[in-house]
Amino acid sequence: MSAIKLTREEIVQLIDREAQRRRGISAGQLLRAYREGRLEDPGEVADLLTLADLLSEDDEIFEAA
Amino acid sequence: MAGGTKAFQAFADLVSLLLRLTVLKWPAGEVKLHYEGPNPSTRILGGWDGPLDPLPLRNARFLRLNVSLFLEATPKGELLKVRKSSYQYQFDKEGDKWVWRYDYLRETAAEKPPAHLQINGGFAFKDIVPKKVSLHKIHFPTDRVSLESVIRLLADQFGVPCNNNAAIWRPVLSESESRFRTIAHRPG
Numbered sequence: 001m002s003a004i005k006l007t008r009e010e011i012v013q014l015i016d017r018e019a020q021r022r023r024g025i026s027a028g029q030l031l032r033a034y035r036e037g038r039l040e041d042p043g044e045v046a047d048l049l050t051l052a053d054l055l056s057e058d059d060e061i062f063e064a065a
Numbered sequence: 066m067a068g069g070t071k072a073f074q075a076f077a078d079l080v081s082l083l084l085r086l087t088v089l090k091w092p093a094g095e096v097k098l099h100y101e102g103p104n105p106s107t108r109i110l111g112g113w114d115g116p117l118d119p120l121p122l123r124n125a126r127f128l129r130l131n132v133s134l135f136l137e138a139t140p141k142g143e144l145l146k147v148r149k150s151s152y153q154y155q156f157d158k159e160g161d162k163w164v165w166r167y168d169y170l171r172e173t174a175a176e177k178p179p180a181h182l183q184i185n186g187g188f189a190f191k192d193i194v195p196k197k198v199s200l201h202k203i204h205f206p207t208d209r210v211s212l213e214s215v216i217r218l219l220a221d222q223f224g225v226p227c228n229n230n231a232a233i234w235r236p237v238l239s240e241s242e243s244r245f246r247t248i249a250h251r252p253g
Contacts (some may be wrong), residue, residue: 003073003074003097003098003099003100003108004097004098004099004100005099005100006099006100006116014115014116014117018117041202042168042170042177043151043166043168043181043183043204046131046149046151046153046166046168047116047117047129047131047151047160048117049149050109050116050131050132050133050149050151051099051109051111051116051117051131053107053109053133053135053148053149054099054100054104054107054108054109055104056104
């Protein structure tokens with residue numbers, strides 16, 4: 001089994017699509033809410049938060065809009 | 066856990082072995098390791114069709130398995146650690162019909178317990194909680210829950226058929242789990 005490489009754009013797109021479907025918010029809004037301790041029931045979107053762990057700590061998506 | 070980048074693959078191989086011995090619908094489903102180019106110190110486990118793809122089980126249901134792994138520099142060298150893990154049993158691929166979920170977050174900013182269980186169900190009678198909170202919103206604190214115990218739960222109590230006889234997979238899960246218990250971070 002070899003590791004599969006994802007681009008930053010692919011990661012953000014995947015998170016965004018599901019964040020919109022499940023919570024009606026963007027990937028950025030979801031991830032910033034989680035980082036700031038404001039995200040309700042993070043377990044529901046644990047798969048999206050796990051995927052976001054692949055992004056750099058200082059990725060612009062974590063910055064306020 | 067032991068370290069170096071090879072540890073990522075070793076961990077993925079172990080998870081794959083445990084699931085293929087038991088409840089995973091195989092070869093239709095498979096555990097895969099994902100990473101992002103510029104960030105070599107982190108990997109996540111995901112499914113066959115992508116990092117968000119849940120694993121198909123032998124009873125036509127799904128296990129959403131999400132594990133985030135990283136390498137931490139220690140005096141003993143780089144060691145593999147788990148940042149997040151989540152195991153969710155669900156009826157549909159989308160996860161809208163989820164049954165239960167175990168979550169572990171090594172770092173959590175919320176007031177919720179870092180390791181917990183949530184159940185998608187209803188209370189048996191009224192006025193159990195002071196506020197009108199649904200059962201699925203309650204976070205029952207747990208210790209670190211192993212993948213091995215999740216597999217046993219699926220096989221023994223949720224009737225998911227296994228790819229092998231229990232006499233084969235129970236000892237394997239037991240051995241693997243005993244090693245996990247010696248190294249697992251315990252949530253405070």
